[in-house]
Amino acid sequence: MVIALFGPRVGLALALVLSAALLSASVPSATAAGRLGDPVFPALGNTGYRALDHDLSFEYRPGSRTVDATAVITTLLSRTLAHLELDSLGLDVHAVRVDGRPARFATHGEKLTVTPARPLRRGATARLTVEYTADPRAALPHTGWVPTPDGFAVAGQPASAHTVFPCNDHPSDKARFTVAVTAPDALLGVANGELTQTERLGDGRTTRHYVSREPMATELVQVSVGDYTVRERTGPRGLPLRDVVPTARLAELTPALDLTADQLHWAEQHLGPFPFESYGILPANTDDPAAFGFTGLETQTLTLYKPGFLRQAEPAIGSHMMHELVHSWFGDSVSPATWADLWLNEGHADYYGLLYRYERGWPDAWGHTTLVDRMRMLYGLGDQWRHDAGPVASPTADNLFDSQRYTGGALVLFALREKVGAATFDRIERTFLREHRYGNATTRDYVRTASEVSGQDLRGFLDDWLYGRRTPPMPGHPDWTVAPVGAVPAAGERAAGPGAQEASGTI
Ligand SMILES: [Zn+2]
Numbered sequence: 393m394v395i396a397l398f399g400p401r402v403g404l405a406l407a408l409v410l411s412a413a414l415l416s417a418s419v420p421s422a423t424a425a426g427r428l429g430d431p432v433f434p435a436l437g438n439t440g441y442r443a444l445d446h447d448l449s450f451e452y453r454p455g456s457r458t459v460d461a462t463a464v465i466t467t468l469l470s471r472t473l474a475h476l477e478l479d480s481l482g483l484d485v486h487a488v489r490v491d492g493r494p495a496r497f498a499t500h501g502e503k504l505t506v507t508p509a510r511p512l513r514r515g516a517t518a519r520l521t522v523e524y525t526a527d528p529r530a531a532l533p534h535t536g537w538v539p540t541p542d543g544f545a546v547a548g549q550p551a552s553a554h555t556v557f558p559c560n561d562h563p564s565d566k567a568r569f570t571v572a573v574t575a576p577d578a579l580l581g582v583a584n585g586e587l588t589q590t591e592r593l594g595d596g597r598t599t600r601h602y603v604s605r606e607p608m609a610t611e612l613v614q615v616s617v618g619d620y621t622v623r624e625r626t627g628p629r630g631l632p633l634r635d636v637v638p639t640a641r642l643a644e645l646t647p648a649l650d651l652t653a654d655q656l657h658w659a660e661q662h663l664g665p666f667p668f669e670s671y672g673i674l675p676a677n678t679d680d681p682a683a684f685g686f687t688g689l690e691t692q693t694l695t696l697y698k699p700g701f702l703r704q705a706e707p708a709i710g711s712h713m714m715h716e717l718v719h720s721w722f723g724d725s726v727s728p729a730t731w732a733d734l735w736l737n738e739g740h741a742d743y744y745g746l747l748y749r750y751e752r753g754w755p756d757a758w759g760h761t762t763l764v765d766r767m768r769m770l771y772g773l774g775d776q777w778r779h780d781a782g783p784v785a786s787p788t789a790d791n792l793f794d795s796q797r798y799t800g801g802a803l804v805l806f807a808l809r810e811k812v813g814a815a816t817f818d819r820i821e822r823t824f825l826r827e828h829r830y831g832n833a834t835t836r837d838y839v840r841t842a843s844e845v846s847g848q849d850l851r852g853f854l855d856d857w858l859y860g861r862r863t864p865p866m867p868g869h870p871d872w873t874v875a876p877v878g879a880v881p882a883a884g885e886r887a888a889g890p891g892a893q894e895a896s897g898t899i
Contacts, residue, residue: 393549393719393738393793394687394712394896428562432731432789433551435502437562438477441467444517444567446610448557451574451597452543452581452617458527459544463557465520474511476520479554479561480504482532489521497522504558522558538684538696540677542638543579543617547684547696550731550792553610563727564832566607571615574599580620582636584613584692586669604692605669606830609727614691618677627653628660632670634694638677641699645675648702648709655710655717658748663718664822667725667829668693671717675699687896688712690719690741707754711898715745721825729834734792735784735858736838738896739801740821745898746802757899766897767806770799771872772880774863779877785835785858799897804857810867811853812846820845 428437447464467476481502488497490508498505504522512518528537528544536552538545546556554561573581577598585604592598621642623635635649652673660666675697676683689696695716702709723737749756750763760766781796782788784804794800809817824833824841835858843850856864863874 393689394715394798394898428564430562430730430732432734432787432792436479436551437565438479438503438560440471440473441469441476441512441518441560442567443560443565444468446557446559446567446569448569448613448615449572449574450581450615450617452576452579454543454576454579456527457529457539458525460525461523461557463520463522463524463559465522465559467518467520467560469512469514469516469518472511472514474507476506476508476512476518478504478506478520478522478558480522480558481552482530482535482555483522483524483526483558485522485524485558487521487523491519492521495520502554524558526556538676538678540618540683542619542677543575545616545618545674545676545696546614546691547686547689548613548691549611549689550734551611553613556613556615557610559610561610563609563611563731564729566609566727566830566832569604569608569613571602571604571613572599573602573615573617575617578619579617580622580636581615581617582620582622582674582694583615584608584694606667606692606725608692608724612690612692612724612727614674614694614696616674616676620677623649623672625653627666627671628657629665631656631666634670634672636672636674636694638675638699641675641677645699645702648704648706648713649673651706651710651713652717655714655748659714659717659721659744662744662747662818662821663721663825667720671695671720673697673702675702688716690716690723692720692724695719707752710752711745711749711754711756712896714748715741715896715898718744725830726825726828727832729832729837731792732785732787733833733835734787735797735801735804736833736835738793738798739784739805742798742897743802743805745896746799749898763806766799767803767866768869768872770803770897771863771866771869772875774803775874775877776880778861778863783859783861795897802897804854807857807864807866808842808850808854810869811850812842812848816846 426439430436445466449462451460488495488506496507528539534552536546536548536556538547571583575581581600583602585602588603589601619639620636621639625633627633670693672694674694687698687701718741722740755761777796781791781794784800820842823845839854866872
């Protein structure tokens with residue numbers, strides 16, 4: 393994701409903290425399956441089970457602009473539970489069944505508690521069916537819905553997928569997804585993955601069925617309905633490319649969409665084969681700046697964008713498009729184990745986005761034309777950023793999407809590359825991606841891979857960079873200096889650059 397500063401996500405984070413506090417006060421612990429203990433969003437997710445499969449059905453009602461939906465979630469019980477909890481907010485739940493039998497249910501805070509007739513046994517699978525209605529335009533403390541004049545799109549990251557469908561809403565619980573979207577024939581329903589069936593219902597509605605071949609985190613689900621044109625073509629190595637474009641915006645957005653194939657080629661040279669069955673871009677059909685608080689979001693195989701951003705010329709957008717594309721490897725294929733590991737997503741996405749910028753000869757917002765010059769500037773801000781937003785790998789809910797996780801993370805990767813050399817750094821990256829493909833990774837996992845591949849114990853070195861309160865020396869650059877705290881504006885890099893409005897450093 394690249395997020396606008398001071399956008400609604402800041403409020404979202406605070407709301408989650410508040411709701412976590414309210415929840416812990418209101419839920420008797422005896423009935424709760426327990427929380428996963430995410431260091432950033434402690435109320436998110438549930439224990440006692442894992443999701444194996446999500447079979448989601450959405451029907452858009454254009455008259456009311458609401459969505460009728462059914463979520464069928466197959467779970468594997470890791471302990472015997474009398475009650476099972478799902479994350480859920482703003483969903484008007486009509487009925488719940490467990491293995492086909494009606495179950496009692498209750499909502500409290502951001503949880504849906506399901507009580508089956510008999511306890512669910514450890515080691516068994518249980519199929520939960522939840523029928524509900526949702527309003528994409530509902531005012532909620534936070535939301536994953538992006539309402540548009542002709543339908544909706546979804547932006548669940550980091551902690552709002554459960555406003556779209558009930559789920560164990562944590563990136564560590566990746567699962568299979570199939571999605572069916574029913575819409576009036578004049579509109580088009582889309583989702584992540586591959587279209588497997590188009591079903592004309594004969595009454596003015598069409599249902600389209602999609603399968604995601606690889607596991608997916610709940611925050612990366614995309615479902616959208618709108619007046620869309622689908623652009624299909626072939627990318628590097630025959631990879632299917634699929635853009636889903638608001639029909640009225642197709643002509644003006646085509647130049648940007650045509651950049652994808654070359655970007656994919658470049659990314660594959662650095663990171664290896666693209667990990668999914670297809671790639672494409674979904675420009676949301678809204679120019680409302682309040683519709684969602686970021687420029688792009690890496691929903692798996694189908695990146696959501698603000699259309700206005702993509703209307704610009706390539707030097708203004710290419711680096712950011714690379715950032716979102718790189719998330720297919722760092723974020724989607726290898727997902728963070730907790731939200732404290734977000735720098736693994738954003739640091740890598742910014743690192744390669746910047747590398748692409750300078751390689752293509754596009755000066756950044758500060759006029760730098762090389763990665764070294766940009767990193768030297770960032771290095772000087774290091775202590776201030778650690779003071780303002782904490783160390784790179786120690787975010788809180790209210791500074792999660794700060795630049796420290798983005799270019800701050802890229803600076804850590806640059807330091808590692810300077811320490812071990814470019815060839816070893818590349819081997820670390822590819823090994824890490826291979827070892828954790830389609831799964832999750834922690835910051836510790838990255839440090840372990842870096843040590844193993846380089847043949848050096850890098851724990852002390854990387855711990856200082858990731859968790860230290862002071863900026864460590866930069867290998868190979870003994871002349872680089874760090875400004876004392878208070879000597880640079882509190883907003884750091886953002887305040888220094890002309891028109892710099894994004895947490896990402898790809899500008
Ligand atoms: Zn990002």
